[in-house]
Amino acid sequence: MEKSSARPQYPIESVDNALKILLLLGERSELRLTEVAEYLGVASSTAHRLLAMLQYRGFVRQERRSKAYLPGTALTGVAFSILQRFDVRQTLHPFLEELNKETKETVHMAVLDGGTVRFIDAIESPRAVRVTSRLGQSMPANCASSGKAMLATLSTEALHQLYPTDELPGLTPRSIRSRDALEKELGNIRRRGYSISSEESEEGVSSIAVAFPVERSTLRLAFNTAVPVGRLQRADVKRIAELMRATVERAAELLH
Template sequence: MKKSAPAASFGTAAPPPQYPIESVDNALRILLLLGERSELRLTDVAEFLGVASSTAHRLLAMLQYRGFIRQEGRSKAYRPGTALTGVAFSILQRFDVRETVRPFLERLRAELEETVHLGILDGTTVRFIDAIESPKAVRVGSRLGQSMPANCTSTGKAMLSLLSLDDVRRMYPDEELEGLTSNSIRSRTELELELEAIRRRGYATSSEESEESVASVAVAFPPGTSPVSLALNVSVPVIRMTRTDVRRIGELLRRTVDEAALLVH
């Protein structure tokens, strides 16, 4: 079987080791591939590595044994495991952008009196790493610590809009996408059109795409601001989010992100 070339983002500045261990390299390449896709199948891995299915299965079995991947559903697709996400979270704790961005969240919440979030992009998943809830009786609850499909949230779509079309298609190799509600974007074609609109507008929106009765607006930090992709989000009950509110919040978020980006590094 012909060996596939690694994705461009997999390269490093370091020279290859004098005595490379192919099995270790292949296991690491699987983890890197998982960073670009929401899930992997045995055939995907075998084709990407250019190895027999039995070899790919042994590599996946070892990664699953150590908790770096897990299998879900009838499709037996592989997704990130608790060991992998734990390592990522530990690294993020050492690079804790929350302390720097927190005053900007507090200012947004004080001005808008709505729930605000800070999110990061992890493959095709959004993880909410900070939040401050609205003081109002009817409000959107904090999503702190939660993870959601990026295509279903304004936060995720804002960060995805910074990627090239090729990068988006590598992350989403299939046309069908996972959804959370009847309003979720469920096709790659629809997602690509939405991302183009976000690039023109400068902010992303969501109306009951991740949760019923919830609307939101988000703006991503410029590329290169930090080692991870970041975005600020304002979440509002859909009953009090008008088109005027969307534009007002979007512009406010853009100004806030521009200011905060100068301090995040």
Template sequence: MKKPALDPAGAHSPAPQYPIDSVDKALRILLLLGDRPELRMTDVAEYLGVASSTAHRLLAMLQYRGFIRQDARTKTYRPGTSLTAVAFAILQRFDVREALRPFLEKLNNEFAETVHLAILDGTTVRFIEAVESPRAVRVASRLGQAMPANCTSTGKALLAELSTEDLHRMYPDEQLETLTPNSIGTRAELELEIENVRRRGYATSSEESEEGVASVAVAFPAGNLPARLALNVSLPVGRLSRAEVRQIGERLKETVAEATPLLH
């Protein structure tokens, strides 16, 4: 089984003089969860090399403190509210928004369209920064909003960074939540679209999240970033030609490549 990028086997500091094995195992579960959208108890037991009963006890304690939650239907474990709160607090202290704000402003000046920075939170995209278009007819800022990832260019760009296996764990059902008649409504359609995103290097959306709205998005490489991040340019659908799609997509790819070193 694939281990997380921040696997404790490659420790970041010398081992403590008095290690607490149960704490170490619980922390390793959280690291594993950072690499996968959800976990099964068998995954945890295999990864830690412990009995299922031990894995169950560790998961139960993490669930008690809100660091994980269990899906009642699939019995899989996903990030809980406490873990999300910690992640957002760290993100705000690091303030990736401040680091990337100049890049959003530069894109806004170049295209005179609304630019967003967003993160992936499970199957949801959350918009954490925005610079609104100066034009009279424009896409309004989505700052603070959350939308199904499959219904946005930003979400599709972020989902394209995941493996097919992880995508299936994230979306166990064929039918997906939709926002408009143009939204991708099945997992099969989403997988096909993600292949196109990987091939192009950018994702597009045309009235899939909101009538009259189009967008182009590029995700940052996951690496050791504090969150899965992506940039998008949003504009009225009538202003986005095929040539402009390519132009914006390539420009976003250049911006992400330029900005990524600042986030490590």
């Protein structure tokens, strides 16, 4: 790995090794205890203590069945905080403005972080009665239209790694709370090309979401349009969904 500056006069080896682990995790989808120990040139017990501390602080998490180490919520939280000031938001914001102007409803851009959806950009509806912005908020992906749209881009194997048991978290009585029900819903989303949520994340709120093609970006992104339940008719769903699909298709051309 490339070093960004000269070695400090008084290096702290344990800190250096912990940072090396995080850098290695940036290059690989998961880490094993043995490969961490081998990479650092330390005993397995030392590698285990380093990983345990990173896990304690939320920078890594351990997959229950495989025992592999994956990025934790603290690490991805830092990454997405930086992402809010990064190029992808600047690049895609004009397309959110288009959607907001066309629909006159609140629109969001979201990113998938494991089993969590994070809202990284938003424009509120100009109407008096509107869905308030969720900018900066996060919630279980299975409870949000954006989350479901992005989960539909995962393989069955990846979905099962994300949700190893059938029980899922919920936010309202309408939230999908089982993996079996979620898989059925994801199949419907893949067939129609967009996701719908009706009071699954918040009472009184419906939303429609379209995920970006996964081959266009290393991130899993989605746009959504959020509408008060009483204002969203069946004809509106199809109209907004088609508008969003066309917008996402154009926006995706700018991603690498």
